[in-house]
Amino acid sequence: MKTLSAFLFQNTRIHAAARVAVVVMLLAITGCTRGSQGIFATIEVEEETKTSNLVDNTSATALVRTDIGGDERFVVQAGTKIFTRKDDVGSEWSAISAPSGYIPTFLAEINSTPSTDDVAEEVYAVFFDSDGNRDYLYELTDSSGSLSWSRINDTSWDPEDGRIRGLEGVTDRIVMSVDSGGQQGDDGYSHRLYGFEVGLTNKVELGDFDADDRGIRDVATTGDGDTVVIGDTVHYTGNLSVSDSLSQSTGAIENGRGVTAFPSSLESEGAADTFLLVTLDGKLYTSTDGGMTWIEPDGDSSIPDRSFSGVAWVDHRKLLVVGTISYQGTDIDGTTSARGYYEVTTSPGGAPYAFDFSNDDISDNYDGSELATSGIARFVYYSSDNTLFALSHGKGLWRTAYEPSGPEWFWE
């Protein structure tokens, strides 16, 4: 025993142990840290998130609200399925059967008038047929009390044979980007922007869509009909209330991922309607000329380490919510990680606006939730009942009433 102890307590061992101790203490003192939140501080405020039965480990990509089927209901595209539930407390989600073998790719809603009504009269979805490698447009219908999809079959219309690259609803208009004629570079290839109104009326070609662009990312419209459609590298603008055409903006901002419009209540006297655009570079841009030109905000109000995606104006709180996503691609330098969403405040006063970002202490319910560290691709806000939905990357669908006391997020 003593021999062993003599061996263990040789000076060289003591010195080596001391060196290791110094290194590990330095590690502790320098505070090797990864992550955006304090661990104990986050746990301290975590509250149990209430949940429903919608699948929670998938991405929600589109949400609409409609009264098809006789009851107000929500319809969401989550993963490879479309689900619905009535707009009642306690109602559970159930899948709407897709056409056999088809996978939904887009979901959008439309109303007959450009009103602020939150409940859509018609709902459309695009389904992809992997066997035939083509897309089909379907309308949601009520058949004997159950919801089903009815295929739109109009061979006289050009998009019938094309691939639908994007589908969005802007109050009284569906816009979609469609390419046809084979691959890019082929003779006869085209990528165009189409639109139609309720009842599949006024089916028109709104304009050429850039051949290099991957399709529609988002759309927004103001109360007077000014509309902005954004792709990866292009924007199309126009007033769909007075014209059936959109023209390509010369001042497009690359890597735009979300666009929304400011309501008139925030505008200064006589100012033009204002659009706000968010990008993968973590920047906000505003446009007061209907989306033709875009201006960076005053001051240091972008978040360079984040990639922005969804954006919405929360009218009851007079603030913007801007979602972050994780991104690793060639469109921006470096990689970014998701961190829920930012509340962005500004003041009336015209362009250029100045914005303040915050995503600390949004609410205890939010700070300790999965949403706080998730990517949020899109927001959908219903001003009629102050309900905000966050459509997340890989963490399902979240809902809250955006009260002044802070959001209480519910995990659908």
Added chain:
Amino acid sequence: MTPKSNFFRVVCTTVLLIGIVVPVFSQEEESVPETPDQPEEEFIPTYALGDQLLSLNLGMLFPLFYSGGADGIEDANLTLGGTGHLMWSSFLNNNLAVGGEFGGMFAFTPNRNTLFMIPLAARVSYFLRSYPFEFPLTLAAGINFSRFRENFKVDPIVIPGAGFYWNYNTEWAFGVDVRYWWIPQWYSGPEPPSEDTRYGNFLGTTLSVLYRF
């Protein structure tokens, strides 16, 4: 976190402890017949420079509270957790030993997220005795690796503690340890912000198996 799931975790942790500790006792019981005629051993443990001991400890961790936040002392907001550590010490004299330890813990938040912590610490122990019992008073200090969701942090840790051991023979002793984990988790900002600085306080109670050599 439902009461049912809390209960399930407690039961699982207890079963795990029993599954590990009981075989150790069982092995000792099985070795008894090999020396059936030996007179019962009586000894008063004495140690000299270089005598060593190893101990394995498994048990429960009680999350207590955090301090240092704007709202003062706040509940730790974690379920009852599990903990364990492996400790080595070498005696400097009959009462004083120095060594090190390596351990871990886990506990769950209200949304079933798991906090993992792994302390690595140097340790000094002072032994009080009343045969056949020993009462080590210990103080460990080192670093603590914390992981929670996508967050990771290395912090200092201080672990004062006390034990109660029954000496089974010259080599083996069994007992319980009670240890207080104090973890200052400092942040300097901008991300995480300095406002997220907290001082974590936990209480660990473990069953211990101690082997001297």
